Amino acid sequence: MSGSSPTSATNTKLTATVPESAASLDFIRNLIKADQETGRFDRRVVTRFPPEPNGFLHIGHAKAVFLNMGLARDFGGHFNLRFDDTNPQKEAPEYVEAAQCDLKWLGVIWDGEPKFASSYFEQLYVWATELIQKDKAYVDDLSADQIREYRGTLTEPGRNSPFRDRSANENLRLFSAMRKGEFPDRAKVLRAKIDMASPNLNLRDPVLYRILRAIHHQTKDEWCIYPTYDWAHGQSDSIEGITHSICSLEFADHNPLYQWFLQALNIYAPVQIEFARLELNYTITSKRVINTFVQQALLDGWDDPRMSTLAGLRRRGVPASAIRELCRQVGVAKTNSMVETQLFDHCVRQTLNAVALRRMGVLNPVKLVVTNYPIDQQEEFLAVNNPENENAGVRPISFSRELYIERDDYQDNPHRKFHRLAIGKKVRLRYAYIVTCTNVIRDDAGAVVEVHCTYDPATRGGSTPDGSKVRGTIHWVDCRTALDAEVQLIDHLFLDPNVAHMKADEVIEVFNPDSRVVIRGVKVEPAAARDARYDTIQLERQGYFRQDCKSAPGHISLIRTVALRDSWKKIASKAG
């Protein structure tokens, strides 16, 4: 700190919580650390997460929220949730609700009550009149089209509006009349008087207020004029005492305007820092595109399990901690970047591997008959719930003469490295017995309808008392106890990894029609169906699954969160 010794518990905490041991901090943490060391901020760090409630939160928001909350936590500061609700035409109360629900699920804890930019409307109005009195704002009668014309272009300066030189008194009177509803929607605006020739277009007399007769989800019909983002954002930050206002790269050009307002009003000025937002390949977050897809019934809704909305990821069975881990691995920088979904999948598997209960389920069943097993006999084996965690315990699984196994686990003429069933070959039925395939029964078309095996009673539990090695172990479920289920196999929603940067009307062209494949006739052990309702489970050798919370009551529909890594696929494809 600035050399003075800490005198209060608060100060002690502040210095003590600066992350110092960390080998490498991101550029924002380095900046804040430097700010604290030079005493640039004499107060503790305050950050905020400021979503507009105009849609569902997605994985990109997760990065922003973890960054802002992490900053506050790391530096012993304060973290606000604020809804930037300045455009009632696009916003709705259900988004305010959903955002809080999604954030809680993510494990985000904000300090105090959620804030709303709309609760600062009166103060913003007062400040606007102050600007007018200082001859720094004026009421403009130009239409939106005319304002655009007058603004000039990237290379040509703009021209002053003919209404730019109205007197402060006239502006005050007109602005007050705007608020009172004396003019039709969009008839007039309040603009800052800055510089129509500025090379930064944001400084060419930006609009501060527009007339809009819309019912606002928070302020109802109290207002018919609404502040723009630029006018509301910085002052809201200032009111909340935000020290570091973190935003995404595209707002860098707004920073001079952000500071201009605060200086003109002579009020506390936070520092704005821009970072690159999170983009995932094969993924889109555009609200407009998502809406179009929902309307065309290509998507279930905002919580479609193929989507990278938090609601979609949650429904898919992705744990919140995996999203946090992804954000941690991705880091924070100013370089535009596109993260591979493989990294995300890795984070999901890593998290789930440690905690997911192992269960057995057969996606594409064929019957296996243990011909030398007594017809009336049934027994139970104990199967471990999670080999990564002994404390997860065991569960009983039922075994009898007729089982379901994966159709793929039998082959007529197997590749040399195929370690599963073929006539004459041995395989271990997981946790049960070693069996030897004797023959298969076929239908008229030649398709296998039953695989026949004999079992060795000495191998009970799957052990090999004679010390022999059995390479293959396959999963199975008992026909007597198996439950019918369906499974939703989720794949990329789009076929083009760069879809996030495509034009909205091109996106439809790369929609992946196989992004959700529903498989029926699946057989699962009872515990699988039971546990998948509350947690994401692993179906051994298949992947991680979660009961679809949107499916009909009593109907078992498991969404595959992510498949297991599969090195056999590579071996098999090499062999041809």
Place this chain on the structure above:
RNA sequence: UGGGGGAUAGUUUAAUCGGCAGAACACAUGAUUCUGGUUCAUGUAGUCGGGGUUCAAAUCCCUGUCCCCCAGCCA
């Protein structure tokens, strides 16, 4: 082509004052394994180009190239 931002393995990132370019994912090979999972070991692979300063440059200087953002009364 006005302004702003950026460029380190395939991807995302790290590198204190100018001092051994380091990770993770992906990929490849092998070992272990009652999940072709997990775990472990090993390997392939990088400083945008060209000059300059220096014993020493990802880092400093000059110069060029490429990418992203900005012309909403959206945020």
